Amino acid sequence: DPTTGFFKSSAQSFWSTSSDGSKVTAGGAASQIPDWNPANAGARKLYTYIGTNAPVNPVDLTSSSSYAVTTTNGLITNAILGVATTTAHDNTINYARGEDLKDENGNTIKNEPRYAMGDPLHSQPAVVIYGGTTASPNINDAAILAATNDGYLHAFDVTNGHELWAFIPQELLGDLNAIYTNSPTSPKHYELDGSIRILKYDINGDGIVDPAAGDRVIAYFGNGRGGSMYYAVDVTSKTTPKFLWAIGPATARLAGIGQTWSTPAITRVNVSGATQNSQKFVLVFGGGYDSAEEGTSCPVTSPGCYQTSDSSGNWIYMVDALHGTVLWSSGPTGVTPLSNQPDLALARMDHAIPSDVAVLDIDGDGYADRMYVGDMAGQLWRFDIYNGSTAANLVAGGVIASLGTRDDATHTVAAARRFYNPPDVAAVTKRGTAPYFNIAIGSGYRGHPLNGSGCTPNCSTMTIQDSFYAIRDYHPFDKLAQADYNALLITHDSDANLIDITIFTNNAPPPIPAGALGWKLRLDQPGGSWVGEKVLAASSTFNDQVLFTTYTPNASVSSDPCTAGAGNNRLYAVSVFDGSPVANLNNQNNLSITDRSTTLAQGGKRQSAPAQPAARSLHVGRRGSGGLPQFQQPPQDRMERTGCQLELKRRPACRRNRPAWRAPRRAIRIACGA
Numbered sequence: 001d002p003t004t005g006f007f008k009s010s011a012q013s014f015w016s017t018s019s020d021g022s023k024v025t026a027g028g029a030a031s032q033i034p035d036w037n038p039a040n041a042g043a044r045k046l047y048t049y050i051g052t053n054a055p056v057n058p059v060d061l062t063s064s065s066s067y068a069v070t071t072t073n074g075l076i077t078n079a080i081l082g083v084a085t086t087t088a089h090d091n092t093i094n095y096a097r098g099e100d101l102k103d104e105n106g107n108t109i110k111n112e113p114r115y116a117m118g119d120p121l122h123s124q125p126a127v128v129i130y131g132g133t134t135a136s137p138n139i140n141d142a143a144i145l146a147a148t149n150d151g152y153l154h155a156f157d158v159t160n161g162h163e164l165w166a167f168i169p170q171e172l173l174g175d176l177n178a179i180y181t182n183s184p185t186s187p188k189h190y191e192l193d194g195s196i197r198i199l200k201y202d203i204n205g206d207g208i209v210d211p212a213a214g215d216r217v218i219a220y221f222g223n224g225r226g227g228s229m230y231y232a233v234d235v236t237s238k239t240t241p242k243f244l245w246a247i248g249p250a251t252a253r254l255a256g257i258g259q260t261w262s263t264p265a266i267t268r269v270n271v272s273g274a275t276q277n278s279q280k281f282v283l284v285f286g287g288g289y290d291s292a293e294e295g296t297s298c299p300v301t302s303p304g305c306y307q308t309s310d311s312s313g314n315w316i317y318m319v320d321a322l323h324g325t326v327l328w329s330s331g332p333t334g335v336t337p338l339s340n341q342p343d344l345a346l347a348r349m350d351h352a353i354p355s356d357v358a359v360l361d362i363d364g365d366g367y368a369d370r371m372y373v374g375d376m377a378g379q380l381w382r383f384d385i386y387n388g389s390t391a392a393n394l395v396a397g398g399v400i401a402s403l404g405t406r407d408d409a410t411h412t413v414a415a416a417r418r419f420y421n422p423p424d425v426a427a428v429t430k431r432g433t434a435p436y437f438n439i440a441i442g443s444g445y446r447g448h449p450l451n452g453s454g455c456t457p458n459c460s461t462m463t464i465q466d467s468f469y470a471i472r473d474y475h476p477f478d479k480l481a482q483a484d485y486n487a488l489l490i491t492h493d494s495d496a497n498l499i500d501i502t503i504f505t506n507n508a509p510p511p512i513p514a515g516a517l518g519w520k521l522r523l524d525q526p527g528g529s530w531v532g533e534k535v536l537a538a539s540s541t542f543n544d545q546v547l548f549t550t551y552t553p554n555a556s557v558s559s560d561p562c563t564a565g566a567g568n569n570r571l572y573a574v575s576v577f578d579g580s581p582v583a584n585l586n587n588q589n590n591l592s593i594t595d596r597s598t599t600l601a602q603g604g605k606r607q608s609a610p611a612q613p614a615a616r617s618l619h620v621g622r623r624g625s626g627g628l629p630q631f632q633q634p635p636q637d638r639m640e641r642t643g644c645q646l647e648l649k650r651r652p653a654c655r656r657n658r659p660a661w662r663a664p665r666r667a668i669r670i671a672c673g674a
Contacts, residue, residue: 005602015161029117029146029154032161036098036113042068044097045165048173049243050075053251054324058234058242061167069093069168082174095180096168118150122224124195127158128217130238131208143238145198147221150179151191153233155241164239169231169246193224195263199281199321211236218244218321220283222260228288230260232324245324253326255340258288258313261354267361267368269318269327270387271394277322286353286373287315287331293352293376293418294447306411310376313352315342316383328391330383343391348399351377351406356422362477369479371397374419374441378404380471384479398485401471403443403493414465415493417443426541427476428576433514437473438576440546442466442535452532453553459531466534467493468548470576471518491517501579504593509580519579523550533570545582548572549600569600
């Protein structure tokens with residue numbers, strides 16, 4: 001509905017038989033879950049795995065009844081479910097399998113199916129295209145993987161929405177009874193709340209998953225708000241999932257992990273002396289979220305107060321993608337015992353990193369060599385990867401910008417900016433100038449999205465003044481040693497050479513001088529309107545334009561949790577060079593400051609800017625267009641981003657226009673879904 005921004009009531013989902021657009025409890029995949037059938041316990045393929053989280057070999061979950069979530073599986077004990085009686089045990093499992101024990105449809109019949117599933121609140125589903133067979137290719141041979149907050153990883157057939165199978169990690173079995181009994185009713189249950197990342201290893205690049213040829217497809221996902229675990233499930237066969245591994249706080253060298261908000265980036269890194277899979281596939285992710293950032297130690301009247309340090313999540317990890325072993329980490333100094341110490345200890349790494357990590361393959365050799373990420377103190381980090389080095393010398397890095405209140409003599413709520421979302425890194429060049437990486441990132445208190453609501457008359461002392469930044473890295477191709485990072489001058493929000501473009505002069509933004517640190521846009525308007533405006537999603541840079549969304553809560557918000565999210569969303573479209581408007585969004589005769597953004601019809605919190613699928617990647621364009629041209633490269637194995645998947649293919653050499661400034665031969669690409 002263009003008026004409201006929500007689905008029309010007459011809309012019909014692809015898998016439904018009737019209109020269900022405005023009803024979240026009708027239609028969709030939930031309506032296609034296999035019927036609960038007391039006479040056929042195997043009608044629904046619901047699996048778990050109880051055992052060591054690092055099995056020697058992949059565990060075929062279809063191979064034994066000991067992996068089925070049924071009342072007769074003796075491994076699922078009362079103790080594991082947290083119940084005291086056989087009745088409670090069986091009811092919990094039958095409810096999890098889909099029996100309408102609580103008569104949720106109100107027809108007084110309990111011995112029937114309930115067509116319901118948990119919410120994928122913060123999780124982004126992923127699509128795996130299996131492609132049929134070589135003899136009979138079929139693009140509709142595909143599955144959708146979705147993680148939900150009742151603890152399930154679902155696999156759905158794309159053609160009809162039928163659930164192929166579902167998997168519940170053993171760590172979450174103990175929560176099934178609380179979900180069944182709805183106890184407690186508050187706070188909300190979070191279980192599998194993290195997004196899914198797919199590694200698709202297609203040896204011959206034909207688009208068909210052929211296990212006999214050595215092709216592999218692996219799904220990675222975390223708990224998000226639901227805990228501190230990451231999981232890997234082999235989904236090479238659409239109907240035969242295999243458990244690979246699970247890692248968390250009890251895993252060697254992962255003691256500092258927080259809530260697993262950071263979606264892993266899949267790439268390749270060569271760590272000398274380490275035991276790695278043959279293709280050197282690794283996962284890179286931030287240490288996670290410390291829930292103390294949500295104000296548990298802050299005055300109730302000031303939810304935006306500054307957290308001086310976090311006790312978990314202030315790490316970056318790199319693990320082997322096939323085995324789940326930690327290959328490298330960066331974390332704070334002074335960690336004990338010695339076995340938990342990071343390979344790269346940095347004194348400023350004292351705040352949690354729930355963000356995805358932007359991972360780049362700058363020279364196009366198929367191996368990652370650069371990382372960028374922000375943290376809960378408003379710090380922006382850069383790291384260089386030295387492939388072929390030992391873990392102790394693998395990475396050098398440090399803070400390149402501190403845009404919050406961490407370095408202020410007196411910490412203030414207004415400056416307590418936090419980065420929850422990954423940087424949007426783009427290679428920028430203009431004729432006659434050296435290239436640089438533009439690092440676009442916005443701050444916003446995702447843990448308290450209503451910060452700024454109900455603050456009258458103390459908004460100036462209770463509300464964070466969030467901003468959007470375009471930080472320039474003038475060493476895009478240079479690898480820095482740790483000594484170089486230690487000597488870097490850190491960009492601060494107050495630096496005069498970080499140009500404030502919030503206010504126009506003579507209907508034009510302030511000029512950005514050569515060598516400037518970048519620009520910043522305050523998320524408030526003249527007169528102090530839009531109080532509490534914040535960025536809650538990553539931006540995307542395309543064709544010299546930076547696109548990002550913001551959310552502003554209403555001045556007052558209903559305390560009813562069933563009320564639709566209140567507030568306004570705005571879409572910004574600005575120039576990567578100076579933050580000026582790039583489109584006539586207000587439909588007047590000339591471009592003005594009001595053309596930088598437009599209000600969207602839908603209220604609530606928007607998840608991302610409407611941009612190309614490979615958001616948060618490094619974008620490449622023609623000469624002088626704001627993107628760096630690609631150069632001729634010999635044929636090589638390289639990784640490509642295709643939606644939510646990472647594919648390894650053999651690619652032919654290609655040639656593009658060379659720039660006027662005769663750079664070394666190199667290509668710029670994103671390594672994977674950063």
